[in-house]
Amino acid sequence: MNTRIAILALLLITSTAARAQQAPPSGDILVQNATVLTITQGTLTSADILILDGKIAALGEEISPPEGATVIDATGLYVMPGIIDAHSHIGVSNVNEPTAPVTAQVSVGDVLNPYSVSIYRALAGGVTTSHVMHGSANVIGGQNETIKHRWGMTDPAALRMAGAPRTIKFALGENPTRVHGRGNSVRPASRMGVEYVLRETFSKAERYRESWKRYEGEIRTDARAIPPPYNGQLEVITDILTGDILIHCHSYRADEILMLLDVLEDFGVDRVTFQHVNEGFKIAPELAAFGKHGAAASVFADWWAYKFEVYYSTAYNAAILARNGVLTSINSDSGELNRHLYHEAAKSQKYGDLSDDEALALITINPAKQLGIEDRVGSIEVGKDGDLALFTAHPLSIYAIPQTTIIDGRVYFDRDRDPDDVRLQVDPEAAVDIAVLHEKHDHQACLEDGSLTVYDLAQELE
Amino acid sequence: MMAFFFSLILATGLVATPAPDSVIALTNARIVTVTGDTIERGTLVMDRDVIVALGPDVAIPQSARVIDCTGLTIYPGLIDSGTQIGLVEVGSLAETRDGSELGDLSPQMKALTAVNPNGVAIPVTRISGVTTVLTEPSGGMLPGQAALINLHGYTPMQMYAGFEGVALRFPRTGRRGRFDRRSDEDVQKAADKAQKKLDDTWDGGELYHRIDSTYRAAPEQGRRPEYVPSMAALLPVIRGKQTLIIYVDTAKDIEAAIKWVEERKIQKVVFSGLAEGWRVADKLAAANIPCLVGPVLSVPTRSSDRYDKAYANASLLHEAGVTVALRSDDTANARNLPYHAGFAATYGLEKEAALRAVTTVPAEIFGVADRLGSLEVGKEATLFVADGDPFETRTRIHHVFIAGYDIPMESRHTRLYDEFLSRDPALKKHERN
Numbered sequence: 001m002n003t004r005i006a007i008l009a010l011l012l013i014t015s016t017a018a019r020a021q022q023a024p025p026s027g028d029i030l031v032q033n034a035t036v037l038t039i040t041q042g043t044l045t046s047a048d049i050l051i052l053d054g055k056i057a058a059l060g061e062e063i064s065p066p067e068g069a070t071v072i073d074a075t076g077l078y079v080m081p082g083i084i085d086a087h088s089h090i091g092v093s094n095v096n097e098p099t100a101p102v103t104a105q106v107s108v109g110d111v112l113n114p115y116s117v118s119i120y121r122a123l124a125g126g127v128t129t130s131h132v133m134h135g136s137a138n139v140i141g142g143q144n145e146t147i148k149h150r151w152g153m154t155d156p157a158a159l160r161m162a163g164a165p166r167t168i169k170f171a172l173g174e175n176p177t178r179v180h181g182r183g184n185s186v187r188p189a190s191r192m193g194v195e196y197v198l199r200e201t202f203s204k205a206e207r208y209r210e211s212w213k214r215y216e217g218e219i220r221t222d223a224r225a226i227p228p229p230y231n232g233q234l235e236v237i238t239d240i241l242t243g244d245i246l247i248h249c250h251s252y253r254a255d256e257i258l259m260l261l262d263v264l265e266d267f268g269v270d271r272v273t274f275q276h277v278n279e280g281f282k283i284a285p286e287l288a289a290f291g292k293h294g295a296a297a298s299v300f301a302d303w304w305a306y307k308f309e310v311y312y313s314t315a316y317n318a319a320i321l322a323r324n325g326v327l328t329s330i331n332s333d334s335g336e337l338n339r340h341l342y343h344e345a346a347k348s349q350k351y352g353d354l355s356d357d358e359a360l361a362l363i364t365i366n367p368a369k370q371l372g373i374e375d376r377v378g379s380i381e382v383g384k385d386g387d388l389a390l391f392t393a394h395p396l397s398i399y400a401i402p403q404t405t406i407i408d409g410r411v412y413f414d415r416d417r418d419p420d421d422v423r424l425q426v427d428p429e430a431a432v433d434i435a436v437l438h439e440k441h442d443h444q445a446c447l448e449d450g451s452l453t454v455y456d457l458a459q460e461l462e
Numbered sequence: 463m464m465a466f467f468f469s470l471i472l473a474t475g476l477v478a479t480p481a482p483d484s485v486i487a488l489t490n491a492r493i494v495t496v497t498g499d500t501i502e503r504g505t506l507v508m509d510r511d512v513i514v515a516l517g518p519d520v521a522i523p524q525s526a527r528v529i530d531c532t533g534l535t536i537y538p539g540l541i542d543s544g545t546q547i548g549l550v551e552v553g554s555l556a557e558t559r560d561g562s563e564l565g566d567l568s569p570q571m572k573a574l575t576a577v578n579p580n581g582v583a584i585p586v587t588r589i590s591g592v593t594t595v596l597t598e599p600s601g602g603m604l605p606g607q608a609a610l611i612n613l614h615g616y617t618p619m620q621m622y623a624g625f626e627g628v629a630l631r632f633p634r635t636g637r638r639g640r641f642d643r644r645s646d647e648d649v650q651k652a653a654d655k656a657q658k659k660l661d662d663t664w665d666g667g668e669l670y671h672r673i674d675s676t677y678r679a680a681p682e683q684g685r686r687p688e689y690v691p692s693m694a695a696l697l698p699v700i701r702g703k704q705t706l707i708i709y710v711d712t713a714k715d716i717e718a719a720i721k722w723v724e725e726r727k728i729q730k731v732v733f734s735g736l737a738e739g740w741r742v743a744d745k746l747a748a749a750n751i752p753c754l755v756g757p758v759l760s761v762p763t764r765s766s767d768r769y770d771k772a773y774a775n776a777s778l779l780h781e782a783g784v785t786v787a788l789r790s791d792d793t794a795n796a797r798n799l800p801y802h803a804g805f806a807a808t809y810g811l812e813k814e815a816a817l818r819a820v821t822t823v824p825a826e827i828f829g830v831a832d833r834l835g836s837l838e839v840g841k842e843a844t845l846f847v848a849d850g851d852p853f854e855t856r857t858r859i860h861h862v863f864i865a866g867y868d869i870p871m872e873s874r875h876t877r878l879y880d881e882f883l884s885r886d887p888a889l890k891k892h893e894r895n
Contacts (some may be wrong), residue, residue, distance in 0.1 A: 117765040281878065282882055286889065302795055304794055305551070305794035307552060308554065311582075312874070313874075314874065314876075314878035314882075316876070337759075340759065340805075343805075347801075349855070350855055350857075397855070397856075398801060398805070420768035435737075436763060436764070
């Protein structure tokens with residue numbers, strides 16, 4: 001390497017490193033004169049939003065900016081709460097631990113990758129929070145992580161949304177039966193087997209919990225009582241049964257969804273969100289009637305026909321579910337689609353006559369409720385996190401462009417000011433950045449290539 | 463009996479009822495002709511499959527069925543320049559995929575042969591205003607011949623819209639994707655091998671052309687050339703009679719393809735895909751090769767690229783002077799073609815150019831502009847009626863006509879909505895004993 005290149009490389013490293021270390025300045029922002037789509041409290045015209053120390057402090061007209069606050073003139077712009085994607089796989093270096101039908105002990109929170117440019121691309125679509133999920137290779141997969149898109153923070157822990165409830169991935173139907181039953185001759189190979197894996201695992205966890213309770217009683221009177229063997233997996237399952245971990249279940253067909261509702265009822269679990277749930281429309285009344293609050297559904301706006309279990313689909317799914325009282329969200333499950341969730345919400349509005357607020361709730365307050373973070377995000381209300389997405393037109397219009405994205409009162413995306421190349425980590429020795437062509441969405445791509453190993457396949461099952 | 467028959471039609475959902483009236487007048491409509499001026503309030507009359515009158519003051523024939531289109535706008539049917547509609551039913555099931563034949567060299571395969579007129583995606587797509595699509599074979603270097611089809615008809619030939627082009631997947635020099643773990647050396651070797659295979663194949667095709675031409679000039683003097691179906695299928699391209707559709711995406715490959723087209727003197731050629739077209743827009747413009755660009759709703763090819771480059775690609779190509787048509791590169795959701803065009807328009811392409819990119823431009827590229835792509839007297843009555851801008855998400859399509867057939871505004875998606883919005887019985891649980 002000659003000297004000039006070396007210096008250039010050094011400069012590159014230091015400049016990107018400098019950018020990477022620095023959080024955007026201040027958690028104090030005043031957004032002025034905007035059309036504010038609060039979602040929960042109607043639409044305000046020519047309104048100001050004041051964010052102090054990362055929280056929404058005031059909402060109203062002609063708020064004067066406190067000293068040191070960043071002032072954004074949003075005249076002509078539309079402001080909505082930062083979009084929440086209830087199903088994503090961005091910003092992680094692994095998606096699946098496909099080696100067993102139950103892998104509850106692993107967590108995608110352990111493999112967060114703050115350098116993944118997909119985080120910035122999501123921001124550029126107005127998305128501030130993603131529910132980053134484990135893959136769908138297992139009946140009970142790994143734990144998920146709810147992150148905020150704090151692009152530029154290189155500490156993986158800085159991406160975490162501290163305080164968000166723990167969640168775990170379940171998966172029914174074609175994916176776990178193919179990977180384990182057909183791929184490895186291990187149950188489940190059928191939807192019957194999926195129920196069996198669930199009931200067996202839950203029953204084991206119940207026994208495990210009982211054995212620890214027994215021990216905790218014994219140790220009070222007997223100092224020599226022997227504790228049961230520790231089991232990391234069953235510890236997690238126990239937390240599911242007690243409701244400390246929320247279930248987010250990859251599922252498509254009505255029958256398998258009803259099956260899980262029955263199993264959960266038998267084991268006393270009251271909360272569940274079904275993911276994808278393309279046939280949810282068929283059993284919307286059953287979903288709405290489940291437990292104390294109903295089972296929730298996080299669906300695609302219009303994806304279908306990429307596999308047999310989504311052949312009998314309808315783009316009116318979200319509308320049918322919502323109209324039947326099911327808490328419904330629209331998710332992406334894709335590093336492409338998550339950049340235009342506002343457009344996906346608009347399609348769901350078209351397919352079934354939803355109001356503007358109903359459509360926007362699908363990507364804001366509803367997914368917030370499904371993730372148990374609705375007291376923090378999902379609407380523009382005083383006291384909530386200062387997470388906002390600014391658009392050049394109404395976000396349900398095809399002509400809307402996300403202009404600025406704010407998290408915790410800091411600007412993390414600005415269409416006019418950001419450089420084209422936003423990478424945080426550049427290898428100075430790599431010749432050029434490799435062009436990777438966009439694959440058709442992952443479900444389809446993974447299934448079309450029979451030459452992939454089970455491991456590769458599982459990597460793709462999202 | 464009629465009710466039963468009707469429900470049967472609904473159940474299969476694939477049959478469009480032929481227009482019972484041979485003459486239909488769409489009145490009081492805004493008419494976007496695309497090629498001519500927009501008529502703010504006028505009438506369009508079709509007689510069977512042809513537009514016979516159109517304008518602000520058109521006499522409505524006595525026999526006409528009149529559809530009042532007050533507040534609505536008529537557009538020519540949208541053309542998607544890249545799908546696998548009719549060839550792929552369920553993406554993951556090999557039994558339902560007919561777009562890919564064995565082997566690298568199969569230009570003799572015809573997509574039209576395998577088009578299933580009863581594909582469930584067909585009604586789903588056409589009621590969104592997408593009336594005509596290029597449906598493409600996909601496997602290997604020369605996967606076969608793509609066909610332009612209208613999304614209505616009982617047989618593939620009824621659907622055929624007048625264009626077939628030979629597909630060539632230009633050799634890719636880069637990696638296949640995120641999971642391509644080959645070494646740089648292996649990637650290069652594979653690329654060189656593929657390029658050599660293409661060149662050898664084309665040498666063979668040109669030789670076959672010379673042998674075949676010599677024989678045809680004097681059949682009595684020579685032996686009939688050996689039957690080589692893959693070579694025979696290349697003859698119309700080599701002779702400049704049929705279009706070669708070259709699928710190519712990265713900048714380096716696009717440049718190589720431009721050079722190859724010049725060297726091989728390919729007379730009728732279009733490029734398709736062009737994910738990195740914007741990087742070499744000037745070269746594409748100078749080469750004067752029309753481009754079928756898309757998907758627009760896509761991520762940038764490189765992590766160093768500006769986040770919106772895929773959205774802006776069509777616009778940047780258009781500005782450089784490239785002839786641009788748009789493609790969804792989708793099958794189940796080719797219905798989203800208007801939104802691909804809408805995103806292209808949002809990120810720089812003028813709305814009129816975006817509309818042309820899904821109407822007149824592909825019609826011209828495919829050589830069917832005398833029938834499709836615009837609203838003019840004498841052209842095919844393939845059009846739709848909407849309550850607004852066709853790219854805007856909330857816009858609804860009220861009527862679709864394909865070659866004069868009044869298409870039922872139904873699909874599996876609408877029928878499941880009708881059945882399940884208010885399900886009956888709503889909630890009834892049977893206890894197990």
